[in-house]
Amino acid sequence: MSDSSAPPAARPSLLEIRGLTKSFGALKALQDVDFTLGEGEIHALLGENGAGKSTLIKVVTGVFARDAGTVRLAGDEIAPRSAKDAVEAGIATVYQEVNLLPNLSVAQNLYLGRQPTRFGVVRQAEMRRRAHALLLDYGLDIDVGAPLASYSVAVQHITAIARAVDLSARVLILDEPTASLDRHEVEILFRVMRKLAADGIGIVFVSHFLDQVYEICDRVTVLRNGRLIGTRDITDLPRLDLIRMMLGRELAETTHERAASQPDTAREVCVSFKGFGKQGYVAPFDLELRRGEVVGLAGLLGSGRTETARLVFGAERADSGEASVAGKAVRLNSPRDAAGLGFGYCPEERKTEGIVADLTVRENIVLALQARRGLHRPLSRREQDEIAMRYIRMLDIRPPDPERPIGLLSGGNQQKALLARWLATSPKLLVLDEPTRGIDVGAHAEIIRLVRDLCEQGLALLVISSELDEIVTYSNRVVVLRDRAHVEELKGDAVEVSSILAAIAADAPTAQEVAS
Amino acid sequence: MTLRIPRRGLAQAFALIVILMIDRAVSPQFFNLHLQDGRLFGSVIDVLNRGTPVALLSLGMVLVIATGGIDLSVGAVMAIAGATAASLADTHSLPVVIGSALAVGLACGLWNGILVAVLRIQPIVATLILMVAGRGIAQLITEGRIVTFTSPDLVWMGNGAVLGLPTPIVIAIGMLLLTGAVVRGTALGLLIEATGGNARASELSGVGTRAMILSVYVWCGICAALAGVIAAADIMGADANNAGLWLELDAILAVVIGGTSLFGGRFSLVLAVAGAMIIQAMNTGILLSGYPPELNLLVKAVVVLAVLLAQSPRLGDLSRFTARWRRSKP
Numbered sequence: 001m002s003d004s005s006a007p008p009a010a011r012p013s014l015l016e017i018r019g020l021t022k023s024f025g026a027l028k029a030l031q032d033v034d035f036t037l038g039e040g041e042i043h044a045l046l047g048e049n050g051a052g053k054s055t056l057i058k059v060v061t062g063v064f065a066r067d068a069g070t071v072r073l074a075g076d077e078i079a080p081r082s083a084k085d086a087v088e089a090g091i092a093t094v095y096q097e098v099n100l101l102p103n104l105s106v107a108q109n110l111y112l113g114r115q116p117t118r119f120g121v122v123r124q125a126e127m128r129r130r131a132h133a134l135l136l137d138y139g140l141d142i143d144v145g146a147p148l149a150s151y152s153v154a155v156q157h158i159t160a161i162a163r164a165v166d167l168s169a170r171v172l173i174l175d176e177p178t179a180s181l182d183r184h185e186v187e188i189l190f191r192v193m194r195k196l197a198a199d200g201i202g203i204v205f206v207s208h209f210l211d212q213v214y215e216i217c218d219r220v221t222v223l224r225n226g227r228l229i230g231t232r233d234i235t236d237l238p239r240l241d242l243i244r245m246m247l248g249r250e251l252a253e254t255t256h257e258r259a260a261s262q263p264d265t266a267r268e269v270c271v272s273f274k275g276f277g278k279q280g281y282v283a284p285f286d287l288e289l290r291r292g293e294v295v296g297l298a299g300l301l302g303s304g305r306t307e308t309a310r311l312v313f314g315a316e317r318a319d320s321g322e323a324s325v326a327g328k329a330v331r332l333n334s335p336r337d338a339a340g341l342g343f344g345y346c347p348e349e350r351k352t353e354g355i356v357a358d359l360t361v362r363e364n365i366v367l368a369l370q371a372r373r374g375l376h377r378p379l380s381r382r383e384q385d386e387i388a389m390r391y392i393r394m395l396d397i398r399p400p401d402p403e404r405p406i407g408l409l410s411g412g413n414q415q416k417a418l419l420a421r422w423l424a425t426s427p428k429l430l431v432l433d434e435p436t437r438g439i440d441v442g443a444h445a446e447i448i449r450l451v452r453d454l455c456e457q458g459l460a461l462l463v464i465s466s467e468l469d470e471i472v473t474y475s476n477r478v479v480v481l482r483d484r485a486h487v488e489e490l491k492g493d494a495v496e497v498s499s500i501l502a503a504i505a506a507d508a509p510t511a512q513e514v515a516s
Numbered sequence: 517m518t519l520r521i522p523r524r525g526l527a528q529a530f531a532l533i534v535i536l537m538i539d540r541a542v543s544p545q546f547f548n549l550h551l552q553d554g555r556l557f558g559s560v561i562d563v564l565n566r567g568t569p570v571a572l573l574s575l576g577m578v579l580v581i582a583t584g585g586i587d588l589s590v591g592a593v594m595a596i597a598g599a600t601a602a603s604l605a606d607t608h609s610l611p612v613v614i615g616s617a618l619a620v621g622l623a624c625g626l627w628n629g630i631l632v633a634v635l636r637i638q639p640i641v642a643t644l645i646l647m648v649a650g651r652g653i654a655q656l657i658t659e660g661r662i663v664t665f666t667s668p669d670l671v672w673m674g675n676g677a678v679l680g681l682p683t684p685i686v687i688a689i690g691m692l693l694l695t696g697a698v699v700r701g702t703a704l705g706l707l708i709e710a711t712g713g714n715a716r717a718s719e720l721s722g723v724g725t726r727a728m729i730l731s732v733y734v735w736c737g738i739c740a741a742l743a744g745v746i747a748a749a750d751i752m753g754a755d756a757n758n759a760g761l762w763l764e765l766d767a768i769l770a771v772v773i774g775g776t777s778l779f780g781g782r783f784s785l786v787l788a789v790a791g792a793m794i795i796q797a798m799n800t801g802i803l804l805s806g807y808p809p810e811l812n813l814l815v816k817a818v819v820v821l822a823v824l825l826a827q828s829p830r831l832g833d834l835s836r837f838t839a840r841w842r843r844s845k846p
Contacts (some may be wrong), residue, residue: 315720340723354718356713358781367710370703371722380702421721 014202015060015091015171020069022055026410027438029055032399033069033228035221037171037202042193044213044234045206046246048301048466049348050437053206056223057173061086074170092164096176098156100163102149107131109148110163113286115476122393134162138192154185158192165196172196173204176211190216208301210239222246243300247468247501255285262400267291270460271343271429273312275321282307283485284320289429294451296475297464298500304484305464309431312462313345314338325428339372344422348433348464350411354418357407361397363390364406364417369424389419395450412443419450429460436470448474468497480504524775527826528790531773531819535797542805555677559800561685567796568684569760571595571789572743573767574774575695576625576736578788581728581771583712584780585632585639590740590767592650593624594760595746599657602754605665613670617745618738624650625737629730647764654756664753674749684746688789691742694787695735705783708732711778766795769816773823794819 015037022030030052037043047053058064060071062080071078073089080086083093100109107128108115115122131144138158148156157177164172174193179185193203193216205217213220214234222229222245229245267290277284282304289295297305310316312323314332323332325341332338335345347353354401356364365388370379379387388402395416397409406417415435422430435451436444451474455461465471471478478495480488480503488503490496539559540546549558573590580587597617604613624646628684631642665671676683699705711728719725743763748754770791776783788799802812 084710199574313720335720336722345720349718352714353716356710356717356781358713359709363706363710367706367718367723368721370706371718373703375702375704375707378701378706 003407011041013037014039014041014074016070016072017056017060018070018072019069020056020059020408021072022059022064023067023306028226030059030066030223033223033226034231035166035228036231037204039202040197040200040216041219042197042205042217044217044220045204045223046208046213046220046242047229048246049434050225051223051246052226053223054175055226057093057175057204057206061091061173087164087167087169090168090170091173092167092169092171093175094157094160094164094177095174095350096179098160100148100156100160102156103147104431105134106142106148106151106155106159107144109159110134110144110166123331134166135159138162138195138202153180154188156306157181157189161192161196165201169200169201171204173206175206176203176208178207178209186212197267203362210242210300213242214239234405240501242310243324243505244501246300247298247466247504252432267293269327271312271323271325271341273321276311276318276323277321278307278311278316278319281316281484282311285479285486287312287479287486289462291428291460292455292458293476294455294461294463294474296471296478296495297462297481298466298468298471298478301466302484303481303504304486305481307484308434308479308481308486309345309433309464312338313431317344336371339368339425342425342428343431344368344425344427344429345431346415346418346422346433346435348437350414350418350438355406357415358405360393360403361406361409362402365391365402365420365424368421372425387424388420391423395420396446410443412439413446415439415443415447416450418446423454427459429462430454431462434466435463436465436467468500471500472497482506485508525787525790525822528774528787528794530826531823532790532794532797535794535801535819538796539801539804542801546804551680554680555682556680559804561682563793563796563800564685564688564819565682565799567792568688569747570741570763570766570770570791570795571576571676571688572691572746574770574788574792575691575785576668576732576739577764577767578771578774578776578783578785579695579699579708580639580736581712581768581776581778582708582780582783584715585729585732586638586643586768586778587628587733587736588643588644589624589628589650589766590736590743590816591760591762591764592647592654593621593737593740594744594747594763595648595654595754595756596624596650596657596811597621597741598652598748598759599663599756601670602663602665602748603657605667605670610667610669610673613667614673614745615618618741621737621739621741622734622735624740625734626730628737629733632733633726633729651756654754654759658754658756662753662755666752670749671752672701672749674746674752682752687742687746691739692785692789695739700787704728704731709781709783709829712783766792769820770795773820784825785798 013036017033017035020030020033033052033056035056043054045053055064059066062082062085073091078089080089110131111127116126117123130145135142135144140155140158142151148159161172177189181189197203207213217234219231219233220237221231221243224246242508269288270291271289273287275284275286275287285308297308299305311318314334314337317333322329324330349441362384363431366379366384385402392400392402397416398411406414409417432451436447439447448470451461451463463474472495474494477489477491478500479486480490480500490499492504543559546559549556577587577590597620600620601613601617602765604616628643628646631637632639654761673683678686707723707730710723715725744760747759771788772778773791773794774784774787778786795816798816799812802809802815
């Protein structure tokens with residue numbers, strides 16, 4: 001769908017990344033990744049959370065140092081050591097949250113640090129004249145003397161892009177630039193991107209909106225779990241194949257054991273939701289969770305998976321529908337309500353929403369139980385030690401030291417301690433958002449085994465994962481989400497990677513694929 | 517817990533001992549005690565006695581700071597409570613006087629707590645409101661005068677003695693024990709540390725973070741009110757303009773010297789009070805030395821810097837660095 005007519009392969013390459021590897025401790029964030037960006041190309045970089053997109057960007061822009069691999073810009077090897085180095089080399093990045101100064105004028109933002117001066121005095125009029133001319137190039141005819149904050153996010157983005165490009169950028173990285181833009185603003189941004197591409201600038205476009213990828217990009221590169229899955233021309237890539245690249249393995253690989261699926265009427269309904277939803281967040285859904293059953297939530301990033309989990313746990317307040325536990329309608333307005341009902345929630349953002357890094361493993365494990373018991377019934381130190389040691393042994397948390405600050409543990413062990421936090425409350429329902437994200441391979445398998453064990457012990461589980469094979473392995477039922485709505489529920493033998501992929505990709509605007 | 521405090525408190529204990537030794541050097545009678553009219557006298561007692569208001573403030577402040585907040589209004593709350601107590605002293609019984617003053621402190625704390633916990637205003641701004649307005653309120657109560665009183669009961673609060681110890685010291689020790697019992701005897705301490713360490717995660721674990729935050733500001737108000745009553749009792753009058761002036765900064769300093777991070781999380785009541793004592797031991801030492809009191813501020817700054825450096829993780833890095841540098845030299 002790009003308006004550039006040259007075949008992508010014929011373009012001289014601008015940015016060449018070969019064998020890029022980067023680890024954080026035991027976690028391999030990037031493994032032997034290749035990436036090539038041509039002159040005048042718009043290249044989508046896709047993948048779920050944790051796939052390695054941001055690590056790749058941060059290595060290229062000098063925020064992280066790489067462990068191995070080469071990065072060449074126009075043939076010369078570069079090794080930026082800071083964002084400033086990268087900008088000087090010609091690689092500019094515009095993030096979702098615009099990194100400019102909202103209280104300064106548009107013109108000041110464009111020329112900050114390099115204002116035109118005469119005898120040391122900033123030539124305001126000259127600066128405004130140049131700023132205005134610069135933005136006219138981008139199709140913006142605005143008052144550049146007004147503060148940046150008085151303009152829409154789209155204008156702020158374009159200002160950021162204009163500044164970046166004007167600093168002699170040859171490669172422009174746009175990280176989720178359209179996430180907070182409306183349709184019209186996206187059009188304006190795309191016009192700017194096409195113009196820059198026509199001028200020979202290479203653009204890396206990170207987005208989770210596949211429609212936009214099909215509309216603007218020439219090629220896509222997909223990462224998964226820090227590995228390169230592949231680079232394709234967008235014109236030869238049906239949407240189903242793209243989603244398969246992002247979420248699942250090749251279909252041939254997906255023959256593996258499945259959780260035994262009893263008919264779900266045999267199990268006792270433990271928690272149910274009717275017409276539960278929140279406007280602009282997740283469309284109203286019905287959901288029944290039964291004892292001894294795992295329900296998987298599948299969908300692309302931004303499809304409403306995490307949002308569903310947060311509604312179920314009361315972290316976000318629903319504005320329609322009702323929740324009931326064992327047939328009785330219940331109030332579910334806060335995590336405190338949910339914890340009181342016997343729900344537990346391990347959020348995806350383990351560091352910011354899960355662990356209390358300064359506290360010990362013991363204190364982190366007893367936190368939810370203590371909160372539920374209330375202030376006046378403190379767990380004695382002995383009880384705390386017992387609980388902590390019981391779960392440290394049961395879940396094999398390492399090192400087995402309850403007095404170590406949890407922030408010093410590896411991701412997998414932190415995740416186990418968070419599971420322990422909820423298991424200590426003897427919950428009825430556990431909601432796990434990406435329980436295996438950012439965890440090394442060994443711990444990954446252990447967590448999956450734990451999920452199954454817990455299920456056998458009669459817990460109801462609601463599990464989110466972008467690893468479809470993982471979901472298929474442990475789920476008795478899978479709810480598929482698309483565009484913030486629950487669109488399909490698969491059960492029994494229908495729980496297969498291929499059927500989940502089909503449900504995610506269904507209803508895609510195939511017209512575009514046909515046109516291209 | 518019992519093991520942790522001594523280990524964490526090494527820097528503070530060391531600082532306190534060094535300062536007391538210096539005090540002893542400038543004033544050889546520093547550690548002398550004598551009993552007179554059933555009350556102990558001496559420089560050490562003086563340090564404890566003078567340090568009481570800041571120690572009381574730091575007991576409330578340390579909890580507020582542990583939640584990641586700050587309370588700038590404690591000095592002003594002292595003035596309000598002092599004014600309340602002074603104006604009631606000669607007409608009401610001691611329980612009524614103290615009860616009213618504490619109720620006023622509780623109301624002030626509740627106001628701060630609601631602004632921070634419910635309306636989610638940044639603590640520094642929220643408590644700045646009462647810091648400024650509080651002096652005005654105190655002046656309204658005293659009608660712009662310095663209200664003096666003669667009530668022997670209230671005077672006893674500032675100048676009396678219990679079992680030979682000055683009353684303020686006994687009150688401060690009592691408050692330390694009471695606060696310790698409330699905070700460590702219940703789950704409050706853990707939940708406050710969790711809230712200060714990571715409010716989002718605590719909320720998602722079912723901790724009532726709003727109630728935690730509200731309660732620490734209320735307790736801080738009550739502690740400040742008690743400090744205000746003692747300060748008023750000490751001078752037998754309430755000075756709306758000067759009572760507790762700038763003491764909020766000493767209280768914050770005491771908490772920081774006591775090793776509680778301004779970002780919240782781990783806290784220690786005992787070390788916060790030790791921080792208050794370190795500050796007072798310096799003040800007293802300079803007065804005894806005969807150097808001009810202006811020097812006090814500079815010395816205070818140096819000691820604060822020393823204690824903070826001793827706690828800084830960067831210092832560890834630095835010493836490793838210098839060690840490596842020394843090794844690498846031939």
